[in-house]
Amino acid sequence: MNDFKKKIRKKLIDLNFDFVGFTEPTVDDKSSEELKKFLDKNHYGEMKWLKKHYEKKINPKLIWNEVKTIIVLGLNYCPNHNPLYKNKINDIANISVYANNKDYHKIIFEKLKFFQKWLKLNHKIESKIFVDTAPIMEKYFAKKTGIGWQGKHTNVVSKKFGSWLFLSEIFLPIKVSFDLPSIDNCGTCNDCKKICPTNALKDDYKIEARKCISYLTIEYKGPVPQSLRKKIGNKIYGCDDCLAVCPWNKFSETTKNQNFLSTNDNKKLSYFLNFNKNKFNEYFKDSPIKRIGWITFLRNVILAIGNSKSEVFITKLTKFLDHENPIIRGIVIWSLNEILREKQKNPNFFKDIKKKEKNNYVLYELNTLDQ
Ligand code: B12
Ligand code: SF4
Numbered sequence: 308m309n310d311f312k313k314k315i316r317k318k319l320i321d322l323n324f325d326f327v328g329f330t331e332p333t334v335d336d337k338s339s340e341e342l343k344k345f346l347d348k349n350h351y352g353e354m355k356w357l358k359k360h361y362e363k364k365i366n367p368k369l370i371w372n373e374v375k376t377i378i379v380l381g382l383n384y385c386p387n388h389n390p391l392y393k394n395k396i397n398d399i400a401n402i403s404v405y406a407n408n409k410d411y412h413k414i415i416f417e418k419l420k421f422f423q424k425w426l427k428l429n430h431k432i433e434s435k436i437f438v439d440t441a442p443i444m445e446k447y448f449a450k451k452t453g454i455g456w457q458g459k460h461t462n463v464v465s466k467k468f469g470s471w472l473f474l475s476e477i478f479l480p481i482k483v484s485f486d487l488p489s490i491d492n493c494g495t496c497n498d499c500k501k502i503c504p505t506n507a508l509k510d511d512y513k514i515e516a517r518k519c520i521s522y523l524t525i526e527y528k529g530p531v532p533q534s535l536r537k538k539i540g541n542k543i544y545g546c547d548d549c550l551a552v553c554p555w556n557k558f559s560e561t562t563k564n565q566n567f568l569s570t571n572d573n574k575k576l577s578y579f580l581n582f583n584k585n586k587f588n589e590y591f592k593d594s595p596i597k598r599i600g601w602i603t604f605l606r607n608v609i610l611a612i613g614n615s616k617s618e619v620f621i622t623k624l625t626k627f628l629d630h631e632n633p634i635i636r637g638i639v640i641w642s643l644n645e646i647l648r649e650k651q652k653n654p655n656f657f658k659d660i661k662k663k664e665k666n667n668y669v670l671y672e673l674n675t676l677d678q
C-alpha cells in the first residue's frame with residue numbers, strides 16, 4: 308500500500324470508521340442494467356428521484372467530473388440485542404435499529420467534513436463527501452472495495468459486521484490504488500427472503516421496494532395498501548427483519564458508537580399516540596424520524612394500533628375520527644374496525660360516520676370494511 312493511501316486510511320480509522328476501502332468510479336454494465344430493470348418495473352414506487360437520477364447513478368463523473376477514486380466507508384451500528392423479539396410484543400412501538408437514537412447522516416457528515424478539511428490543509432487536495440445524500444450506488448461501490456457483498460436482501464453484508472453497516476463515500480480527484488471486491492457468501496441461505504413479511508424479496512438479490520415495510524412507513528405518504536397493513540404488525544418506522552435474521556450477524560460486535568445505541572426501546576404505542584406535532588418535532592429533533600413528519604408518523608402509529616387489536620385504544624382512536632387529514636381518518640377507521648371486529652362489538656359503529664364523510668378516499672375505506 309502506498310504511503311498516501313496509508314495516511315488516508317489511518318486518518319479515517321482514527322475518526323472511528325470501521326472500514327475504509329478504495330475503488331474506481333465506474334459502474335459495470337450488469338449493475339446498470341439491473342438498476343434499469345428495477346426502474347422500468349416501477350419497483351421504486353413514489354421514490355421518483357431514483358428514476359430521475361439514473362444517469363448520475365451509473366456515472367459518478369456526472370456528480371463530480373474530477374473524481375478518480377471513490378473511498379467507501381463503513382460504520383458498524385450493530386445493536387446490543389437482536390431486534391426480532393420486538394415483533395412479538397403487540398403494544399410496543401417497533402422502531403428500526405438505525406433510527407433509535409441520533410441521525411447517522413449528521414454524525415457521519417461531521418466526521419467526513421473533518422476529514423475533508425484535513426485533506427485540503429495537509430495535502431492540498433479537494434474532495435466531495437456523501438452520506439446517502441447523492442445519487443450514488445453506495446452498495447455497489449461498497450461491494451467493489453471488499454467490505455462485503457450485496458446479500459439476497461440487497462444490502463451489503465460483511466463477514467465481520469454482518470448486515471449492520473452504514474455506508475458513506477469520499478470522492479478524490481486523484482487515483483489511489485484500488486482494493487479487491489469480496490465474493491458472495493450467501494450460498495444456499497434464504498433466511499432473509501423467508502422472513503420478509505410482505506414478500507418484497509421474492510427474487511434473489513432484488514427488492515420490490517413498493518412492498519418493503521421500510522418504504523411503506525418512511526418514504527410513502529399515502530394510505531398504506533390494505534393488503535399490506537396486517538403484515539406491518541407493530542412496526543412504526545422502518546423494518547429490520549431481513550437484516551436481523553442474517554446468519555453473518557453472529558460475528559458482529561455491538562457498535563462502540565453510543566449515538567447509535569437505542570434510547571427509545573420498548574416505548575408503548577400509547578406513548579406516541581399522545582404526541583402532537585410540536586411534541587413530535589421536539590422529541591425527534593436529532594433523529595432521522597423527524598424527516599417523515601408528524602402526519603406520516605401518526606398514520607404509522609394508528610396502523611400499528613389496529614394490528615395490536617387492543618380494546619384500550621378505542622376511546623382515544625375515536626377522537627381522531629374528526630382529524631382534518633383524510634389519511635388519518637382513513638387509517639383510524641381501518642384500525643377501529645380491526646379492534647371492534649376482534650371483540651365482535653357494535654357492527655353499526657361506522658354508519659353515522661359514513662353519513663358525515665365527504666372525502667372519496669375515506670368513503671372508500673368505509674365501504675371496504677368487512678365486518
Ligand atoms: C432507495 C433506498 C431504500 C429503498 C429501496 C431499498 C433498496 N434495497 O434499494 C427502501 C426505502 C425500501 C430502503 C430500505 C432500507 N434501507 Co435504504 N437506501 C436507499 C438508497 C437511498 C438508494 C438505494 C438504491 O439505489 N436502490 C435501488 C436499487 C434498485 O438498487 P440496489 O439495491 O443497489 O441494486 C438492485 C439492482 O441494481 C439489482 N442488481 C444489481 N446488481 C445485480 C446483480 C445481480 C446478479 C442481480 C440479480 C441483481 C442486481 O438488484 C438490486 C435489487 O433490486 C440507499 C443509499 C444510496 N445512495 O445508495 C439506502 C441504503 C441502501 N439503505 C440502507 C438501509 C440501512 C436501509 C434499511 C435497512 C433501513 C430500515 N431499517 O428500514 C432498509 C432495508 C431494506 C432492504 N432490504 O433493502 C443502507 C444500506 C447499508 C448496507 N449495509 O447496505 C443504505 C446504503 C444507506 C446508507 N448510506 O447506509 N432503502
Ligand atoms: S426491510 Fe422488512 S419488509 Fe423490507 S425487505 Fe427487509 S424484511 Fe422485507
Ligand code: SF4
Binds near residue numbers: 459493497500549554
Ligand atoms: S440472510 Fe442469508 S441470504 Fe440473506 S443476506 Fe444473509 S446470508 Fe445472504
